Amino acid sequence: MVEPESTPAVAETAPVMEEPNLPRRSVAFIGSECHPFVKTGGLGDVMYALPRELARLNCDVRVILPRYACIPQEYQNKMIYRGEFYMDLGNTGRSYYVGIMEYIWDGVVYDFIDNEEFFSWGNPYTNLVDDIPKYCFFSKAALAALNYMNWIPDVVHCHDWQAALVPVYLRTLFKDSPVGRARSVITIHNLRFQGVYNIPTIKYWSGLPDEAFGMGALKQDWVEANMLKGGLAYADRITTVSGTYAWEIQTSDYGERLEDHLRYHSHKLRGIVNGIDYGMWNPETDPALAENYGLGNVLDHKMANKLALQKELGLEQDTGKFVIGLISRLTNQKGLDLVNAIVPQVLDGNTQVVVLGTGDKQYEDAFRAYEGSYKGTFSACIQYDEGRAHRIYAGADALLVPSRFEPCGLTQLNAMHYGTLPIVRETGGLKDTVEPYNEFNGEGNGFTFDRYDAGLLLDAINRAKSLYFNNRYHWDEVVQRDMAKDVSWEKSARQYKDLYLELTQW
Template identity: 40%
Template sequence: MAKKLKVLFATSETHPLIKTGGLADVSGALPAALNGLDLDVRILIPGYTRVLEQMELENALKVDLLYTPGGAVRLLEGKMPGQGFPVYVVDHAGLYHRDGGPYQGAAGHEWADNALRFGTLSYVANLLSEQASPLDWQPDILHCNDWQTGLAPAYLHYSATPRARTVITIHNLAYQGVFDIKLVDSLWLPPEAVREIEGVEFHDQLSFLKAGLRFADSITTVSPTYAREIQDPFFGCGLEGLLQHRFDRLEGILNGIDTADWDPRADAHLVKNYTARTLSNGVENKRALQQELGLAQHPDVMLLGVISRLADQKGLDLFADIVPELLNDGVQICLLGSGDPVLEGRFSEFAHKHLGQFATYIGYNERLAHRMEAGIDAFIMPSRYEPCGLNQMYSMAYGTPPIVRHTGGLADSVVDAGSLENMQSDATGFVFEHADAGALLHAIRRAQAFYADLDKWHKIQRNGMACDFSWNASAAHYVELYEELLRS
């Protein structure tokens, strides 16, 4: 019998245990898909209070791994809810047992000790990936994710013991984990890690992500287009030179989505389930959404929706600039999200002034997100850059054509409809090139023209619903990458 390939998946968040964004979705779905391909996959995650509350920890004291001024770092073991594969929890009361989110306090400020919190996570990943691991299980592959685990490949590089091969996935290059260089002394790194020009130093500071990109055996991003974009100064965030140098180790693999959780045929959040053959059932979901959000009950009025973090990256300032013109057209708009206070204020003001036509929910609501994907007519995603994006895939799965900018994973997943007179036969949405309000408005205008032609609109809906955005193909691609690393 062939030996199972063993993978330790190190991440700062994973759905359903803890989530702030798309990283959690990927960190829940990809390990599950790999497990389904008969790999022995285990997740490593910090022991946040919310994680500990949700897990049945089988070994309350698995092993004391290392000591910090705040006490011992322990490793606990449990099972992934709904999946059953192992999850290792890095437990340290002083570092992780606190109110607030994984990265910020309740007031929205970054935790002052994030370098130590995620340096510890990285160091534990390193310990478990060495031949001298304290466990009786050692991975063949350590798969790191974003800056929070970026120091792990550096620790392994400077270790003298045999180790696992390493992969780091960039989910968003803009977040790099940059800290005071003096912290190197308290993060278990050797002096040469700073002295070497290709070490962990980045413009006189310590960069967790730069360390991962420099020392990992392979680098992946979450879409092919983003892998090309980040080698350009406009998208490279100062790391384009390193990425160009390591281009032969860089690969883009498009994320998938959890097709069990996001399935209009069986989604328990919906008023009425439906398929590509029963699109008319979606009318009831639109009516219910309009009622829930206080929008006027007009089934034939085009309803545009946004589900997003409100940030400059997402291009929603461009959308805010054209909202008045869209409202003059008579369309309805609903928005679910939070973030930039200025954008929150602008969208809340639209909702206040245009009752029955514009609805805003500031915050996040998983149930409402599902109901919006099923109830809106078109999804707005005008990102300035988008490493992959998941909501455009959720939208297509729900027969909701997305309107997106041509960047990153949006370019790789959405096929533009073209013009009403010359429609692209495999169209799944509407794509525009330039990050400006006029280009976005023109794309929405094209969508409005198609919406008025039900036959063509239904064609776009069905094309999107026929796409396979499951993790099957992406997970298989990762298996090929892992196996190639073990052969090299």
């Protein structure tokens, strides 16, 4: 095997401050997306922020990603060639090229697996027919690359179904190789997506032994193979992105047909809430805002951001209006059917609603229609604009997150950090991070409802409006309490570090 190139990789930004007294562990993150290279959802944020925070906690971290053609050229140009090799794949009878391109940024090493045959598509995800071979290749190539670079981690931490075969490969085809000594963790970000296809196809592309296709592992419904199910069976630990979601996915309502499997493996299942990156989300330094503010002066400057948002979106400019933001994919999972049902009742002359996002055509059209019917009161931004999202967090008074299910949710954390009170359904990470406001003792940091019902959502909105208009002093107290709440990655990263230490005691 060829030794990797010794060319030093390009380092970006100043080195992070580490905590050298903490026990050191090496961790390889393996996943299908990572901000800023490629991102379609919350997984990209986690793959970006968690490794950087772990580096500060004295972990040696590498992130392994596919080198998609859609990665912006500014990052492609800074990648350094680390080496290449050829690898057999499944029962294809041929060898596949595996290139390794490296990029170092903020204390984290990013290794990109290069293969134009699999990763030359314009988008990271295309369709299951193409994605199954792509991620069989990626999972095996990621482990082979670690062996090739002779960088053997203590823990391999993989994410969602696209990397779910990594723990299976680790305990089968790679068990006698150097990387075989690593322990494995798999994180479920959204259980709805599992990588299910017929057994012959996945067996053909993966080359995994027959034992991996038993009912306790990959096999599902006797004729199908479920890649996520196999990863959950073979991993040493399973994590998901909130404690409540870890419990919910063991029930038939949320288990997506894996609830029995997850209950069987519940002894190794943990819930750790995500955080937000204060470098990206900080109202004191955010360049997108009309006026920056912090905990000490939020009450003086938030109104300026409200007026700027109203002007930007063509709403009536009036600081006395109660502005509700909604930043979301426009899908049923996000509770948009509930929102759609109550918009006329919410718009009472004192309230404005701002929607930002794209998704199902029925909701895009419905919100555009509301904008046409309620000019100056309702704004439908059917797009995703990162800067505008920041301005909505800063300019709105409240943020709606009425999800049918929500593994963690980041929008409610962003909102709290910007002094915008969340109105959420009590599910998953929303329940773990938002404590309902108690009008009798003033405790709590948002407004909640339990059953998935439009009337209960309307009631929660009305409770928020009642406090805003009738007791502004207590409303402002909750704003400041939310801004003071630590929703950064540090606490979450320490929990992951403890999990790695638990797995690798020596």
